[in-house]
Amino acid sequence: MVVIMITADASVETAVEALNQGASAYITKPLNVDLVLATVAQALEKQRLVIENRRLYQAAQRELVERKRAEEESRRYSEKLQELIEDIIKAIALTTEMRDPYTSGHQHRVTQLADAVVREMGLSKEVAAGIRVAGSLHDIGKMYVPGEILSKPGKLTEIEFDMIKTHPKAGYNILKTIEFPWPVAQIVLQHHERIDGSGYPAGISARDLLLEARILGVADVVEAMASHRPYRPALGLARALEEISQKKGSHYDPEVVDICLKLFAEKGFRFH
Ligand SMILES: [Fe+2]
Structure with a gap:
């Protein structure tokens, strides 16, 4: 509704009071037709703008609510997808380890250590996510190695060891x-x-x-040496950490080795 106050009282106080009471405009007598028409037109335009503004505001609010809902749905969907990918990866990892029961849990424990190294080094979430997937599947290529070799007790012959050595390339071919x-x-x-x-x-x-x-390589060696293998009993964690310390800078990345040693010595890291 548009209210235009028409009065004979030309004081400022009356004008302010009229506007405060909700009048859109204020005209004093005697009336001038042109002024009345212009004031009415102006008041109507003002009213139209107020209505239009309100409509736009409500539309923006609705759009905001809708966008938030869509964002939430997309976040939930991508979380579900991520969980699904992780479950599939775990299932594949288990398949590899079923053929090689002595190394059951190896990929999981290597991933656990590699992930801790990544976090201690302050690397990005992307690097951490990538290393978790690679760690969980790093021995997938062993599917191509005959089971008898994987679980052979005692020392491997050179040819048998050469067959084991094909697993990184085989894994690469599967995952690429x-x-x-x-x-x-x-x-x-x-x-x-x-x-x-x-x-x-x-x-x-x-x-x-x-x-x-480099990170995965160090984690792999530490876990492998600390655990039992068909061809040898577990060498123990101390021996594993000694190995990476001795070959730090030659075989193994010095920074990764230092972080790994720190995790065990100072941060209380343990395989579980
Ligand atoms: Fe391996």
């Missing part, structure tokens, strides 16, 4: 077809490479070695 947002296949390919070029399969050195592969 999946478009992960992280270099998972590359990390798996490089997890037995060493910074001085003495590793396998390609014998590449520090310059070409992904940081994630």
Whole structure:
């Protein structure tokens, strides 16, 4: 509703009071027709703008609520998808370990240590997510190695060891077809490479070695040495940490080794 106050009282107080009471405009007598028409037109325009403003505000509010709802739905969906991916990865990891019961839980424990190293180094969430996936699947290529070799008690022959050494490349071939947002296949390919070029399969050195592969390589060795293997009893954690300390800077990335030692010595890290 548009209210225009018409009065014979020309005082400022009356005008202010009229406007405070909700009048859209204020005209004093004697009336001038042109002024009345212009005032009415102005008041109507003002009213139209108020209504339009309110309509726009309500539309913006509705859009905001709708956008928030859509964002929430998309967040829940991507969380569900992430959980699904992790479950599939766990299932694949279990398949690998079923063929190699002696190393059951190995990939999980290696991932646990590698993840702790990544966090201690202050690396990004992306690096952490990539290393968790690569760690969980790093020995997937062992599917191509005959089960008798994987669980053979006692020392392996050179040929048998050569067959074991094919697993990083086999793992790479399996994983390279999946478009992960992280270099998972590359990390798996490089997890037995060493910074001085003495590793396998390609014998590449520090310059070409992904940081994630250096981290995984150290975590892999520590876990493997600390655990029981069909061809030898567990060497123990102390021996494993001694190994990485001795070969720090030659086989293993010095910073990764230092962080790893710190995790066990000062941060109370334990495999579980
Ligand atoms: Fe491996």
